Amino acid sequence: MKTNLNIFLIFSLLAIFCIITISNIINYSYAEFFSNVINLGATSSLLGLCIVNNFRVGMHGGHGAAWILFTLSIATWFIAERMWELNMLTHADLFWFSGYVFYFIFGIMYLKPFAHQISKQIIVISSLVVVPIFIAVFFTIEWQSISHTDMIIASYPLVDAIMLIPSIIGLTLFFKGRVRFSWTLLLIGMTMFVMADYGFMYFDSIEEYYPGHIVDVPYIWAYVIFIGGILANINLFQKRDKNKRFNDQNLMK
């Protein structure tokens, strides 16, 4: 199953790269069209899979609640994407930032049952990853002529970087476990968001960004990698087999 997932990821990421790059070479309008279509496909699939994952994990317990928050974050990002396409930029920002709040709480809720093992030292070390991204953003911004919009754009890679913290803590905790794979993909996906948002900030500051720009590639990749993470989690918790004798012990509940 893991091999199939790896093949899916490699094929999808390569296909997205080729389509966006070739359409950029042919015509910018094609690039915008394909970028929007792939984005719609990826975000819709991700949202659908998140709902399937919620049914698979169940609503009970810390992880049940955590995955509901994850679905909420993806749902708000899905709405933000559609608003961005309709040029409702202020509303889109509102939904994107709400999504970050849900995502961060998802991380905390997921890790809560393992709080016993999370020391201050782990939190501090994981938080250090944010520092180079803060420095990079700090030196890219032209502070003399910064506008309100520039500040919002600059805050995206910073917030993305903060979202990396729970993923890094999760990965250190679950390094030898089967849940590691989905946590690795969530970490890589969020790293792609950092890169894409930083790239968007840079190209927008030199007024070279247009919808469908090559910097959209890591951005769409992030959603596809998140799809991989969710699929890995769905596969981890298989459907209950009613024929298995293990279920007999439910009589005790």
Added chain:
Amino acid sequence: MEDIPGVTGALISVTISQSLYAISKAVHDEVGNALYKKYNCYFHDCLDHPEYLVDIIQQIFGDGYISIIHNINKKLEEFSYQKPINEFLLGLYK
């Protein structure tokens, strides 16, 4: 204190079940299914084989298993004066 046959096993089963359910239903079912598949045992059989439970939880959560074990230990601490439970708890940390 003498153990009434089956009661200690039931207590162990309920405690494991509760601790895993607190994480999620999926984790509870997955651990139960994996225990049965690999060791042909139920939660209550873990009283004699705590290492089976540790192995399965470790497979799923890696080093994160320690927190789950810690949680089970906290719930059973008050019954640790009973020899079988004390041995079970010691077995979890071996």
